[in-house]
Amino acid sequence: MQETAKVKVGISIGDLNGIGCEVVLKTFADNRMLDFCTPVIFASSKTVAFQKKALGIEIKYQGVNEASQAIDGKINVVNVWKESPRTQFGEATEEAGEYSIRSLEAAVKALKEDAIDVLVTAPINKNNIQSERFSFPGHTDYLAQELEGNSxxxxxxxxxxxxxxxxxxxxxxxxxxxxxxxxxxxxxxxxxxxxxxxxxxxxxxxxxxxxxxxxxxxxxxxxxxxxxxxxxxxxxxxxxxxxxxxxxxxxxxxxxxxxxxxxxxxxxxxxxxxxxxxxxxxxxxFTAGLEKVRTSPDHGTAYEIAGKGKADPGSFEEALFSALRIFKNREEFKQLSANPLKKQKRGK
The missing domain is CATH 3.40.718.10 (Isopropylmalate Dehydrogenase)
Incomplete structure (x- = not known):
């Protein structure tokens, strides 16, 4: 990655009936966030448009067909699906679980292919996401299977x-x-x-x-x-x-x-x-020990406040900045490891 390129942050959208999309959109409603990274949201333009209108969040974005088409300085939404899934805020539905899997699978695929640099995952419901494709207690176990390393x-x-x-x-x-x-x-x-x-x-x-x-x-x-x-x-x-x-x-x-x-x-x-x-x-x-960086907010789907515009994006923002810091620390670690004479300049 060129030094001038912004870190591409892949974002899986989580449960559509929870607060995941809300905290993501609230985070990037502040245009200053684009100074730090290039967001790549795995969902669909139609889904983001619905959530944006339902929650009253003003935000501009561009739809792309794949993560490699993401442009710096813009909010990029990868169209993982074309249809418009039904959103039922506060409800744990099988449909919402299916779309959270599709978003996560697409994001992890892009991460493995280096189309994105890091992954930040919005909250899933550990019950409705279960299927033949996803039979794990949570993100950590799934990522341990998909990525190299000991999670x-x-x-x-x-x-x-x-x-x-x-x-x-x-x-x-x-x-x-x-x-x-x-x-x-x-x-x-x-x-x-x-x-x-x-x-x-x-x-x-x-x-x-x-x-x-x-x-x-x-x-x-x-x-x-x-x-x-x-x-x-x-x-x-x-x-x-x-x-x-x-x-x-x-x-x-x-x-x-x-x-x-x-x-x-x-x-x-x-x-x-x-x-x-x-x-x-x-x-x-943070899922440590793996070849790629993945972080997530420390809260769940929060169905009780979903769709009400009350979700605090603070933890998601922390997850985003943590992913950026960790990614940059890893890049520095690689450089220092390649040149042992510089190791003495590291932190404590």
């Missing part, structure tokens, strides 16, 4: 980065799913991401315990003693700055998280409840 669900905001050892699985399956191999894989993915995506030379990572109080030396479950502690010790002996396991309740309550560059939680709610409490509205879901 890590990484929630990020200013000064707080939380990854997960396990993501969309039942709580009853968590302890069994956390093995030494999984821990090593996720720590490696987080370390690499912190170096490559966030310009942190020597990342310091905290692991949260699986059981309450990290098992209290085996009194409340043996997983922390038998799995987490030996693996953390092994990783530390090999040079990784990995610490823990820490009791999750006091770790966040005492601001302990501020001493670390990244945190690995044992399971979904253990990491995401404190993250969203501390960063909601400004948090970003």
């Amino acid at each position: 890590l669900m990484f929630m990020i905001s200013d000064g707080l980065r939380v990854g997960l050892l396990t993501d969309h699985i039942a709580v009853s399956e968590v302890a069994q799913a956390i093995t030494p191999e999984v821990i090593k894989e996720k720590v490696a993915a987080m370390e690499r991401s912190l170096r490559m995506d966030f310009a942190i030379r020597k990342p310091k990572i905290a692991l949260l315990g699986i059981n309450p109080h990290s098992g209290d030396n085996g009194v409340i479950g043996k997983e922390d003693e038998e799995v987490l502690k030996p693996t953390i010790k092994e990783l530390s002996e090999k040079g990784s700055m990995v610490f823990g396991p820490y009791s999750a309740d006091s770790f966040f309550g005492s601001d302990g998280y501020k001493a670390f560059d990244g945190i690995l939680a044992a399971y979904h709610d253990q990491g995401l409840i404190p993250f969203k409490t501390l960063a909601f509205g400004k948090g970003v879901n």
Whole structure:
């Protein structure tokens, strides 16, 4: 990519009955956003026109047949479909799920072909999107299949980065799913991401315990003693700055998280409840560990306010700017890696 070219940001539109299209259109209604990137929205001109009118959002865009035709300085809408799907704001319909799949598939295809540089995904409904083509708990698992690398669900905001050892699985399956191999894989993915995506030379990572109080030396479950502690010790002996396991309740309550560059939680709610409490509205879901950059806002379809013009685009905007920062950090990382003499000029 030429230095003068703007980063092409591909955007999958998400569930048409939710707030995805609204936050996207509100973000780019401010023309100054085009100074930072070239948006490429995967939907259709007819769908965007309907949403624009229904929500009362003034915005100009141009329709294109494929992402490679996108023009800098304009909002580009790739016509993934020609028909006009029925929009029922606030309803979880099979039709909306089908079009969210079509948008996502087209965006990921363009990402793999380098027609776009990064991908920002608007929220989907994890139930109505299920089909023979999409049988995943969410975006992260689908992208892990489609793109090269070892994926890590990484929630990020200013000064707080939380990854997960396990993501969309039942709580009853968590302890069994956390093995030494999984821990090593996720720590490696987080370390690499912190170096490559966030310009942190020597990342310091905290692991949260699986059981309450990290098992209290085996009194409340043996997983922390038998799995987490030996693996953390092994990783530390090999040079990784990995610490823990820490009791999750006091770790966040005492601001302990501020001493670390990244945190690995044992399971979904253990990491995401404190993250969203501390960063909601400004948090970003980043799929780390993959060859391509993908981010998403930290909220869902918000059916309860869909179509009412009340959606706050703040988290989507954060997801967009995070994708741009990460992409540029990766480009710099590649250059520095190619010229080791410049490594000393990197961040901390």
